[in-house]
Amino acid sequence: GENVEQHPSTLSVQEGDSAVIKCTYSDSASNYFPWYKQELGKRPQLIIDIRSNVGEKKDQRIAVTLNKTAKHFSLHITETQPEDSAVYFCAARKAAGNKLTFGGGTRVLVKP
């Protein structure tokens, strides 16, 4: 089955700096890659996703890049703010698949 690895497990950045989280997946049939943000005590929220027919997608300060050949995708957060502090999860899903496979999560701390 699909396996998704996520690095780093924790990330501390200074406010205003950029943060990058990387995920690798094992199944080349995967074609949908969402990212979730989970604040303390809250539910995971979908913040951005990318499909395999696109190499990059951007939404304000967050962007996701996908390298299908290398089977990895990354989340980029620019100009980080304290409210970006959360746990971030990547995930992958195969075409016509019925479940997401999640990475282990990255705890991001933005220091003011």
Added chain:
Amino acid sequence: EADIYQTPRYLVIGTGKKITLECSQTMGHDKMYWYQQDPGMELHLIHYSYGVNSTEKGDLSSESTVSRIRTEHFPLTLESARPSHTSQYLCASWTWGGEQFFGPGTRLTVL
């Protein structure tokens, strides 16, 4: 308002009790999911459903059971709660576009 609803939000219960965690969605989504998550940790899929009368076990072995009698309702039952069941349980459903959204979760404590 279209959303995923979970009740109760918090539950403290003694060992050996039977409990049912409720999940409902008003969007008519066919695919629904249950995850178990210790706070801030990995998400473990324990059950899912493709639609009415369809249930499947997830990747993490669980002593819970689920049913799907109605599209909007996907309850999870623990026949005999144990302290090892203490965790957060998150319900989720898929939109028609394949995006997954989570409910607010039930935080369960078994004494």
